[in-house]
Amino acid sequence: xxxxxxxxxxxxxxxxxxxxxxxxxxxxxxxxxxxxxxxxxxxxxxxxxxxxxxxxxxxxxxxxxxxxxxxxxxxxxxxxxxxxxxxxxxxxxxxxxxxxxxxxxxxxxxxxxxxxxxxxxxxxxxxxxxxxxxxxxxxxxxxxxxxxxxxxxxxxxxxxxxxxxxxxxxxxxxxxxxxxxxxxxxxxxxxxxxxxxxxxxxxxxxxxxxxxx
Amino acid sequence: xxxxxxxxxxxxxxxxxxxxxxxxxxxxxxxxxxxxxxxxxxxxxxxxxxxxxxxxxxxxxxxxxxxxxxxxxxxxxxxxxxxxxxxxxxxxxxxxxxxxxxxxxxxxxxxxxxxxxxxxxxxxxxxxxxxxxxxxxxxxxxxxxxxxxxxxxxxxxxxxxxxxxxxxxxxxxxxxxxxxxxxxxxxxxxxxxxxxxxxxxxxxxxxxxxxxx
DNA sequence: TAGTGTGAACGTTTTCACAGCT
DNA sequence: AGCTGTGAAAACGTTCACACTA
Numbered sequence: 039x040x041x042x043x044x045x046x047x048x049x050x051x052x053x054x055x056x057x058x059x060x061x062x063x064x065x066x067x068x069x070x071x072x073x074x075x076x077x078x079x080x081x082x083x084x085x086x087x088x089x090x091x092x093x094x095x096x097x098x099x100x101x102x103x104x105x106x107x108x109x110x111x112x113x114x115x116x117x118x119x120x121x122x123x124x125x126x127x128x129x130x131x132x133x134x135x136x137x138x139x140x141x142x143x144x145x146x147x148x149x150x151x152x153x154x155x156x157x158x159x160x161x162x163x164x165x166x167x168x169x170x171x172x173x174x175x176x177x178x179x180x181x182x183x184x185x186x187x188x189x190x191x192x193x194x195x196x197x198x199x200x201x202x203x204x205x206x207x208x209x210x211x212x213x214x215x216x217x218x219x220x221x222x223x224x225x226x227x228x229x230x231x232x233x234x235x236x237x238x239x240x241x242x243x244x245x246x247x248x249x250x251x
Numbered sequence: 252x253x254x255x256x257x258x259x260x261x262x263x264x265x266x267x268x269x270x271x272x273x274x275x276x277x278x279x280x281x282x283x284x285x286x287x288x289x290x291x292x293x294x295x296x297x298x299x300x301x302x303x304x305x306x307x308x309x310x311x312x313x314x315x316x317x318x319x320x321x322x323x324x325x326x327x328x329x330x331x332x333x334x335x336x337x338x339x340x341x342x343x344x345x346x347x348x349x350x351x352x353x354x355x356x357x358x359x360x361x362x363x364x365x366x367x368x369x370x371x372x373x374x375x376x377x378x379x380x381x382x383x384x385x386x387x388x389x390x391x392x393x394x395x396x397x398x399x400x401x402x403x404x405x406x407x408x409x410x411x412x413x414x415x416x417x418x419x420x421x422x423x424x425x426x427x428x429x430x431x432x433x434x435x436x437x438x439x440x441x442x443x444x445x446x447x448x449x450x451x452x453x454x455x456x457x458x459x460x461x462x463x464x
Numbered sequence: 465t466a467g468t469g470t471g472a473a474c475g476t477t478t479t480c481a482c483a484g485c486t
Numbered sequence: 487a488g489c490t491g492t493g494a495a496a497a498c499g500t501t502c503a504c505a506c507t508a
Contacts, residue, residue: 044454045498046498049454052450053446053450080431083467087468088469091469091470098507099468099469100506101468116450116451117453122449131347131351132348135348146450146453186453210452212449212452216356218267226455228448230448231266232425233352233358234266235425236335236399236401236425237331239425240330240331243399260477261477284488284489285489297478300491301491304491313487
């Protein structure tokens with residue numbers, strides 16, 4: 039056993055492999071190969087084997103991988119074996135969609151609480167949970183022992199809410215706010231921004247247009 | 252002038268720089284430095300200078316960068332100077348949020364059309380636009396001369412809709428569907444998946460827990 | 465024989481450190 | 487004097503190609 043550190047780029051692909059393995063399980067497939075799995079994941083076979091090698095040797099030469107066993111290994115590596123409590127801050131359209139997504143497909147997660155600042159939203163029930171007042175954010179985080187939060191709130195209040203979450207004990211934040219947030223060492227921040235994604239597409243559209251134009 | 256190819260990783264950061272430059276403009280700042288801009292963007296000064304160097308030399312040694320001029324250069328490089336038509340497919344909570352986002356902050360984009368399959372949604376007005384029937388997807392794409400589409404629909408129909416979009420002339424797709432999509436050469440696909448993002452956070456949470464536990 | 469696991473080659477991205485310009 | 491722009495070095499990531507083994 040050689041517990042090498044798993045590279046960032048590999049970690050980013052593990053969830054895709056896990057989904058592919060779940061699909062295969064659902065189809066009743068019990069054994070797979072790096073070729074098949076790579077195809078499903080949209081990567082090269084060599085890359086897939088290299089990625090999996092960081093989790094240890096779980097394949098059988100000449101045969102392939104046991105779908106169920108490999109699925110367990112990937113899930114264990116990702117740390118999605120026990121449900122992680124997630125607090126969603128901001129229950130507009132986006133927060134609403136996120137809450138339903140996590141509540142629905144929640145493999146490895148559960149929506150621990152929903153929080154908003156809008157009095158017309160507080161008290162309503164979304165994804166089976168009553169929306170609570172952001173004023174009690176710290177209590178909610180401590181009550182649920184949540185370490186992960188999702189931010190779907192206006193830019194203007196994002197840094198303040200982020201600071202309060204960290205102060206209350208959150209160490210992982212997924213933000214949909216189009217703004218750079220500052221977090222202390224030891225807190226992981228992942229940012230998803232529609233504007234950024236569209237602008238990257240715009241760049242490639244321009245390049246393609248230039249080649250023709 | 253040396254029009255070197257802009258690396259992928261640099262392209263991914265340009266939108267962040269553009270936002271930072273717009274913030275500075277809003278604050279009335281006319282000149283900035285790699286140090287200040289890097290701070291706002293959350294990257295190192297050397298990385299920022301290297302990134303900007305791919306767009307040509309626009310800084311002044313000993314002084315810094317002209318905020319307005321640099322903003323124009325970055326916008327031009329990204330291809331967000333003229334509004335790009337975007338079709339949003341799927342107007343559930345997520346599609347709704349995306350439509351409002353693009354319609355609101357739309358620097359470089361405009362929502363050309365909204366499309367859905369649900370009869371109770373078709374005909375309703377969202378973000379100032381009437382939702383159209385997905386049955387007429389191809390006509391909508393051609394009518395608006397849209398080259399970019401956003402997918403916020405159920406997994407089961409995603410590949411089919413994707414194929415139809417490509418067939419109709421779309422060459423850039425941003426998908427929020429948790430599934431690997433196949434697109435032909437020449438079509439750019441960017442994927443955003445909440446489940447993947449949360450699982451990456453779970454990985455880091457586990458690592459931190461292991462260091463303490 | 466078929467398919468894994470991995471050393472080695474290759475390509476990309478980041479960082480350093482400083483020459484060069486204003 | 488101060489900040490940019492960039493060679494050179496280091497770090498990181500991907501792909502190749504094949505030895506190895508069930």
